[in-house]
Amino acid sequence: MKTLILRSMAEVKKALESSDSRNINFIPTMGNLHDGHFELIRKAKKNKNINLVSIYVNPLQFNDIKDLDNYPRSLDKDLKNLTELGVSMVYLPEKAFNLNNTSTIQLGEIANKLCGKNRKGHFEGVATIILKFLLLIKPGQIYLGEKDFQQILVIKKIIKDFNFDLEVKTIPIIRGPGGIAFSSRNQRIKNINNLKKVYDCLCKIKIKIVEDNFYMKDLEYFEDNLIKSGVCKVNYLEILRESDLAELTSVPSKCRIFISCNIQGVNVIDNLSLKKVCFKEGGRLMTSS
Ligand code: AMP
Numbered sequence: 001m002k003t004l005i006l007r008s009m010a011e012v013k014k015a016l017e018s019s020d021s022r023n024i025n026f027i028p029t030m031g032n033l034h035d036g037h038f039e040l041i042r043k044a045k046k047n048k049n050i051n052l053v054s055i056y057v058n059p060l061q062f063n064d065i066k067d068l069d070n071y072p073r074s075l076d077k078d079l080k081n082l083t084e085l086g087v088s089m090v091y092l093p094e095k096a097f098n099l100n101n102t103s104t105i106q107l108g109e110i111a112n113k114l115c116g117k118n119r120k121g122h123f124e125g126v127a128t129i130i131l132k133f134l135l136l137i138k139p140g141q142i143y144l145g146e147k148d149f150q151q152i153l154v155i156k157k158i159i160k161d162f163n164f165d166l167e168v169k170t171i172p173i174i175r176g177p178g179g180i181a182f183s184s185r186n187q188r189i190k191n192i193n194n195l196k197k198v199y200d201c202l203c204k205i206k207i208k209i210v211e212d213n214f215y216m217k218d219l220e221y222f223e224d225n226l227i228k229s230g231v232c233k234v235n236y237l238e239i240l241r242e243s244d245l246a247e248l249t250s251v252p253s254k255c256r257i258f259i260s261c262n263i264q265g266v267n268v269i270d271n272l273s274l275k276k277v278c279f280k281e282g283g284r285l286m287t288s289s
Helices: 009-016 035-045 065-070 075-084 122-137 146-161 192-210 218-228
Strands: 004-006 024-029 050-055 089-091 141-145 167-171 233-241 253-263 266-281 284-288
Touching: 004 009, 009 089, 009 122, 024 035, 024 122, 035 050, 035 141, 035 167, 050 075, 122 146, 141 146, 146 167, 146 253, 146 266, 192 218, 192 233, 192 253, 192 266, 192 284, 218 233, 233 266
Parallel strands: 004 089, 024 050, 024 141, 050 089, 141 167
Antiparallel strands: 233 253, 253 266, 266 284
């Protein structure tokens, strides 16, 4: 079937008017699509529902206008790829979708951690636009990648708090050569070796944890190493509980290593699941099977 390109809210409503929500998969993106996005789409396609992909560089989630202007866009190539993948509908919101929007969502604690610390209002901007999408599209499933792990928690929170009947489907991070997580922004980084070193750092921390040889203060050493070797400016490097991004305690829980850094002016985020359940004993991180 031909891929439908939708631009106005009226077109979206009309295209979906006779569809049951349960048969609608929604895959939100900001475009400049890569293998991470394609994997989300491949997963969505498995259930034979309508697949609606949005491409929208959401201005509300940028607190730096230069970052918004520099965000890489490649609409023609994206549309060609989405057509080849057999996506049912692509929604490219027009200005009216978010014109003079002054209402925003309050999210509480979850939005103040990790990326929320130095990107004030970022997750409120994400949540506001996702809420608009959900009200318009009324999907039964939303597809999200673990690359933006905190974003998944934020979206799950609005789904729960606003009583949406919506299933969240996730995929692990899709990585390319050297373990680099695919990202739309990567093409702006000339020295991809620095990206590899960020992933290496996560792997080295994980190895030490799995060997029960990791102390929380070691995070400073790893952070210093990245900075001193000129790899990047580190915004954060933390190990937190997966369910709510709380600090680790003596209670065993699933946890993850999170990093955000700035390489050549480009914001890079990554994370690595520890798979094992962890707890803190003194300053040491222990795993339990
Ligand atoms: P974005 O276009 O960056 O807003 O991402 C749209 C969706 O694709 C989000 O759910 C991201 O988490 C997901 N995504 C982006 N990059 C990757 C990746 N390398 N692996 C898995 N999912 C990804």
